[in-house]
Amino acid sequence: xxxxxxxxxxxxxxxxxxxxxxxxxxxxxxxxxxxxxxxxxxxxxxxxxxxxxxxxxxxxxxxxxxxxxxxxxxxxxxxxxxxxxxxxxxxxxxxxxxxxxxxxxxxxxxxxxxxxxxxxxxxxxxxxxxxxxxxxxxxxxxxxxxxxxxxxxxxxxxxxxxxxxxxxxxxxxxxxxxxxxxxxxxxxxxxxxxxxxxxxxxxxxxxxxxxxxxxxxxxxxxxxxxxxxxxxxxxxxxxxxxxxxxxxxxxxxxxxxxxx
Amino acid sequence: xxxxxxxxxxxxxxxxxxxxxxxxxxxxxxxxxxxxxxxxxxxxxxxxxxxxxxxxxxxxxxxxxxxxxxxxxxxxxxxxxxxxxxxxxxxxxxxxxxxxxxxxxxxxxxxxxxxxxxxxxxxxxxxxxxxxxxxxxxxxxxxxxxxxxxxxxxxxxxxxxxxxxxxxxxxxxxxxxxxxxxxxxxxxxxxxxxxxxxxxxxxxxxxxxxxxxxxxxxxxxxxxxxxxxxxxxxxxxxxxxxxxx
Numbered sequence: 001x002x003x004x005x006x007x008x009x010x011x012x013x014x015x016x017x018x019x020x021x022x023x024x025x026x027x028x029x030x031x032x033x034x035x036x037x038x039x040x041x042x043x044x045x046x047x048x049x050x051x052x053x054x055x056x057x058x059x060x061x062x063x064x065x066x067x068x069x070x071x072x073x074x075x076x077x078x079x080x081x082x083x084x085x086x087x088x089x090x091x092x093x094x095x096x097x098x099x100x101x102x103x104x105x106x107x108x109x110x111x112x113x114x115x116x117x118x119x120x121x122x123x124x125x126x127x128x129x130x131x132x133x134x135x136x137x138x139x140x141x142x143x144x145x146x147x148x149x150x151x152x153x154x155x156x157x158x159x160x161x162x163x164x165x166x167x168x169x170x171x172x173x174x175x176x177x178x179x180x181x182x183x184x185x186x187x188x189x190x191x192x193x194x195x196x197x198x199x200x201x202x203x204x205x206x207x208x209x210x211x212x213x214x215x216x217x218x219x220x221x222x223x224x225x226x227x228x229x230x231x232x233x234x235x236x237x238x239x240x241x242x243x244x245x246x247x248x249x250x251x252x253x254x255x256x257x258x259x260x
Numbered sequence: 261x262x263x264x265x266x267x268x269x270x271x272x273x274x275x276x277x278x279x280x281x282x283x284x285x286x287x288x289x290x291x292x293x294x295x296x297x298x299x300x301x302x303x304x305x306x307x308x309x310x311x312x313x314x315x316x317x318x319x320x321x322x323x324x325x326x327x328x329x330x331x332x333x334x335x336x337x338x339x340x341x342x343x344x345x346x347x348x349x350x351x352x353x354x355x356x357x358x359x360x361x362x363x364x365x366x367x368x369x370x371x372x373x374x375x376x377x378x379x380x381x382x383x384x385x386x387x388x389x390x391x392x393x394x395x396x397x398x399x400x401x402x403x404x405x406x407x408x409x410x411x412x413x414x415x416x417x418x419x420x421x422x423x424x425x426x427x428x429x430x431x432x433x434x435x436x437x438x439x440x441x442x443x444x445x446x447x448x449x450x451x452x453x454x455x456x457x458x459x460x461x462x463x464x465x466x467x468x469x470x471x472x473x474x475x476x477x478x479x480x481x482x483x484x485x486x487x488x489x490x491x492x493x494x495x496x497x498x499x500x501x502x503x504x505x
Contacts, residue, residue: 032331118351126310127348130341131362131414132334
């Protein structure tokens with residue numbers, strides 16, 4: 001039992017060490033090597049544009065469902081008009097960044113791990129190296145930058161759509177007074193919530209990018225190896241997002257305290 | 261041009277190379293023979309810095325490359341070209357883009373020059389006019405030819421071939437062997453060919469090195485290999501496993 005736990009701890013330390021090395025190499029590459037703008041633009045399209053459907057559906061239906069559930073509970077207490085503000089705070093601070101992060105890790109993270117993993121096992125990464133091209137410059141940096149830039153925008157879009165859906169469901173479907181809904185929204189949601197949402201989005205983008213690139217670069221040969229890379233990328237990114245979210249919530253509440 | 265000194269490599273806990281010494285002179289074609297799993301490809305990848313040895317040294321054009329970090333290997337790698345076993349074409353690019361890639365990376369900006377050099381390289385490998393094809397539309401032999409064209413388009417001083425005929429039918433293999441020979445005559449490059457195909461060895465080699473149990477067991481001319489009475493070598497040349505049915 002102790003041996004097994006020790007082995008798990010060692011594997012975790014080794015994994016975190018490999019991730020830290022990848023982060024270091026990527027940071028170094030950003031300083032010493034010029035950015036490949038064309039690859040960066042292609043990744044922006046992959047990450048930002050091709051995630052639109054996922055982000056739109058996630059944002060709108062999360063906002064709509066959360067509004068309905070909150071309304072049904074609050075109506076019994078005679079607090080219907082507080083629905084908008086409660087939903088908005090929950091969306092800004094937690095659900096928007098976390099759900100968007102999970103959806104993007106499933107769509108983009110899996111694609112990154114599969115693409116880089118396939119390149120690894122078909123010797124395309126060795127071919128890059130033999131042609132004097134550093135794989136971190138060519139494969140990792142454009143993806144990392146595209147993800148850390150796109151994630152805050154995707155989360156902003158998702159949160160915005162969730163609020164719109166919440167207004168439509170709350171005001172037009174459930175009959176909450178529009179001015180009360182908006183009044184409470186403006187009263188209880190402030191710049192601190194926007195900062196929290198965008199900071200979490202940035203951090204989740206970093207997690208998805210590095211975990212997915214790492215899984216791809218370390219894919220084992222064969223169909224099983226390549227198949228495992230995207231699965232593990234999604235699982236590890238998702239767990240990373242959920243665990244990191246807990247710590248970020250405490251940290252960001254200290255940085256951007258409620259009511260100040 | 262290339263000097264390998266007491267090279268050892270252990271992968272996991274498996275020793276693959278156990279002290280390889282090999283000298284490859286400028287302009288010669290050295291074929292490295294050996295059974296599957298004998299470490300031929302591992303040795304070849306050390307010559308271009310794709311593997312770091314456990315111990316020992318690799319010198320290329322008077323520079324020791326074994327301790328160089330990845331970013332400092334760029335200069336040496338521009339002098340070497342490698343044909344991978346699978347061709348290793350970039351599958352997101354068509355044939356022309358694959359061939360243009362090393363040129364663009366080397367800083368060639370003139371599109372007309374790039375087009376001309378791509379067309380010339382494709383002509384050398386008998387694939388003129390195939391610029392627009394995607395790698396998945398190519399046969400195994402064509403992929404290797406395109407891989408070879410991508411290798412030679414940057415005009416390297418030395419070409420490393422990793423199993424150039426593996427997986428090809430006898431006629432495609434023969435065609436690749438003659439292509440290697442033709443390129444040697446035309447470009448006068450140093451070549452290192454890793455193979456277990458005796459026909460490739462005897463068609464292309466100036467000298468042959470036989471890798472056995474992690475060391476160079478034989479190093480000499482094709483004629484000397486043909487004349488040998490050593491049972492390890494004769495069994496390999498004649499394809500005798502010793503098994504009976």
